[in-house]
Amino acid sequence: MEKGFGQMNGSSGRRRQQAAAGTVLSLIRSGQARSRAEIARVTGLSPTTVAQRVDQLIDAGYVREAGMGASQGGRRPRALEVDPTMGVVCAIDLDSENAAFGLLDLAGRLVAMRREHIDITEGVDPILTRMVRTADALVAEHAEPGQRLRGYGIGVPGPVDSRTGALVSPSRMPGWNGIDVAATVSELTGLPTVVDNDANLMALGEHELDRGIADMVFVKVGSSIGCGVIASGVLHHGHHGMAGDISHVTVPDAPPVLCSCGRTGCLDAVAGGRAIVRALTDDGVQVETVDDVLALAKDGHPLATRMLREAGTRVGHVLTTIMNFFNPQRLVLGGVLGEAKAFVAGVRSAIYLECLPMITDELDIAVSKAKDKAGILGAGAVVLDRVFELHEFGSGQ
Numbered sequence: 414m415e416k417g418f419g420q421m422n423g424s425s426g427r428r429r430q431q432a433a434a435g436t437v438l439s440l441i442r443s444g445q446a447r448s449r450a451e452i453a454r455v456t457g458l459s460p461t462t463v464a465q466r467v468d469q470l471i472d473a474g475y476v477r478e479a480g481m482g483a484s485q486g487g488r489r490p491r492a493l494e495v496d497p498t499m500g501v502v503c504a505i506d507l508d509s510e511n512a513a514f515g516l517l518d519l520a521g522r523l524v525a526m527r528r529e530h531i532d533i534t535e536g537v538d539p540i541l542t543r544m545v546r547t548a549d550a551l552v553a554e555h556a557e558p559g560q561r562l563r564g565y566g567i568g569v570p571g572p573v574d575s576r577t578g579a580l581v582s583p584s585r586m587p588g589w590n591g592i593d594v595a596a597t598v599s600e601l602t603g604l605p606t607v608v609d610n611d612a613n614l615m616a617l618g619e620h621e622l623d624r625g626i627a628d629m630v631f632v633k634v635g636s637s638i639g640c641g642v643i644a645s646g647v648l649h650h651g652h653h654g655m656a657g658d659i660s661h662v663t664v665p666d667a668p669p670v671l672c673s674c675g676r677t678g679c680l681d682a683v684a685g686g687r688a689i690v691r692a693l694t695d696d697g698v699q700v701e702t703v704d705d706v707l708a709l710a711k712d713g714h715p716l717a718t719r720m721l722r723e724a725g726t727r728v729g730h731v732l733t734t735i736m737n738f739f740n741p742q743r744l745v746l747g748g749v750l751g752e753a754k755a756f757v758a759g760v761r762s763a764i765y766l767e768c769l770p771m772i773t774d775e776l777d778i779a780v781s782k783a784k785d786k787a788g789i790l791g792a793g794a795v796v797l798d799r800v801f802e803l804h805e806f807g808s809g810q
């Protein structure tokens with residue numbers, strides 16, 4: 414995913430220097446290291462090299478000293494923080510009908526949010542041009558004077574090839590197959606842009622809130638189903654970006670509903686929000702959206718509640734294999750259906766019934782804390798890391 418801004422990199426030596434300064438900046442932003450001593454411990458760089466990097470970052474205005482940190486037994490170290498005033502980044506969480514926009518300062522704090530209705534089938538150019546216009550409007554309204562826009566992070570509702578950056582047969586984005594969204598947005602704006610699958614970025618956003626969890630599976634169940642995997646503390650893409658895609662796992666004994674992939678009985682086709690809406694409509698219940706289904710369940714509608722629970726059981730059944738195989742510390746249920754108690758109960762019951770106690774004893778099954786901000790926080794984190802990595806620190810570097 415070096416697309417669109419690869420030309421900013423110089424020689425490999427220079428890239429290494431920048432990456433080292435960028436890594437230090439990312440560690441300070443994420444709170445993984447708050448002093449020179451902690452940076453040395455986390456990176457393995459020598460104290461002299463760390464001191465040089467930090468001086469460069471302070472001279473460039475990216476980092477400032479923020480009083481004294483906690484003592485580790487000796488003299489109290491000077492605490493470091495990213496100076497948020499140097500700029501902002503725009504994070505966008507795109508689905509087929511909505512776009513959520515977030516503006517984050519360079520310290521990663523969410524400054525403003527906005528949601529817009531979109532129709533993804535309008536096509537690549539109209540949608541991306543409009544997204545850029547909305548981002549510019551957000552910056553004009555909410556950024557401080559001098560805080561210019563530094564980059565874009567975008568989550569898309571389809572598989573992204575992590576080697577080429579191209580969307581791969583995105584069933585919910587007709588007309589977008591093969592499009593490199595990062596390169597297109599970079600061309601439009603001249604800014605570094607990082608694009609990834611929405612569920613991957615939601616997993617990352619959730620992880621930003623609790624970095625102590627090393628192994629985590631995040632399942633997004635909204636109108637459709639997606640999944641992102643955090644392994645040993647980092648987002649796991651697999652060989653080319655498809656890791657975690659559970660939408661087309663066949664559910665045994667499921668009704669033979671035709672899936673977008675042309676097969677029947679896929680998890681997405683029998684347990685996603687859209688599937689529940691269709692099943693209820695077929696039974697004569699008046700619903701149009703997943704929110705309608707949740708509202709019915711909250712009012713104690715028996716059929717809506719049963720279908721949510723059944724969908725949860727099917728998702729839980731597929732996740733059982735993943736829990737056994739991957740042994741995560743936490744399974745997070747996100748997306749709109751994560752808010753439905755019957756759905757969550759269905760997932761839990763299947764996992765506790767089908768997994769061995771050695772897996773479930775230490776497994777935390779939780780509802781997303783980041784909620785509807787998960788995708789924004791994840792997109793913000795990846796673009797901040799990219800911006801830090803690309804910036805040239807100091808004239809001598």
Ligand SMILES: [Zn+2]
Pocket residue numbers: 660661672673674675676679681682
């Ligand atoms: Zn399928």
